[in-house]
Every structure is written in C-alpha cells, then in structure tokens.
Amino acid sequence: MYNYTWIMLLCEDRQQEVFMRNFLVARGVPKNRIRANPAPKGMGSAEQFVRNKYPQEVNTYRSKCNHLKIALAVMLDADIKKVVDRLNELDGSLVAALMDKRRSNERIGLFVPKRNIETWIHYLMGVEVDEERAYSKLKKESDCKSLVTQFAKDCSQPFKQEAPSSLQTACTELRRIL
DSSP: OOOOSEEEEEESSHHHHHHHHHHHHHTTOOGGGEEEEEOOTTSSOHHHHHHHHHHHHHHHHHHHTTTSOEEEEEEOOOTTSOHHHHHHHHHHHHHHTTOOOOOTTSOEEEEOOSSOHHHHHHHHTTOOOOTTSOOOOOSSGGGGHHHHHHHHHHTTSOOOTTSOHHHHHHHHHHHHHO
16 A cells, blocks of 8 residues: 555546546555546646646645655646657646756656557457557446556556557556556
C-alpha cells in the first residue's frame, strides 16, 4: 500500500479518470487519496484544458512535495499526433509559464494513449489494435474496471509484441509516481 497524502489526476474526460483511478487503486493506492480534475464537459478542447492546467498542477505539486507525499498523474490523448509531440507540448506549457520542465526525480507521470484511451481499453479486451484508428467508447465508463485491474497486476510483466507502445510506456511512467 502506498501512503500518499494524495495523488492528483489531471485528465481529459471521465473515461480517463475511471481508467487511472482504477489502475492506481489496483496498485495499492487508497481510493480516498486520489483526487481528479477532468476537463469540464462542453467547455472546449479537453486536450487544451489539460495542457493549460498542467503548469498550475505542477506548481502545486512542487510547492507541496517537500512536506507531503504527493504525486501528479496527467493523461491526455495523442489523437492524430505522435506521443512525443504531446509530451513536448506539455513541456512547452511549462516553459511558457516560465517553469522548469519535469525533472527526473519528480513524481509526475505523463500518460499519453495513442490515439485515445479507448485504444488501450480495446487492447485489454483482447482486440488487436492499431494506434492510428479511433475505437468506440464504452457504454459505461466503469465497464473497463476489471480490465484495468487485471492490467495493473500484469503491468510489471513483459508485454506481448502487439501491445500498443503507448501502453507499455504507461507502465514506465507509473513507476515514477509509485
């Protein structure tokens, strides 16, 4: 079990929140220690919301990390861009706010599904996925819970060759915050 004061989730939508929350709980983080900040519905680009809010959340993290055990998990879809482009955009938002880029010792995890979170979910369902294709949303966001719980248990195991590379990277990022 991880004795966090809290972990903040910054994400685009409720599906990403449900995915990350269940992932963290399955890895031993108490659910009452997870706070979420998804983009508000109907208020414009969710990706832009995450990118714009990122410097503020990093600033909060940095101001509290020396006296509290906290972490920041950020998730945004790569959409049609490359994962590295989204990561560079997040770095750019820090630079534009006159802040240092994410440091290697910071408990800030960046999770960028290529194309979107549904790509990861469909892969976990056993579907052979292509990270360039858009996959359908679930009827209920919580329908991914059992898949995410199993994935969290398997995350330390070697991946199958056909696993989305962005999902493999997510397990590496997870080690930053846990």
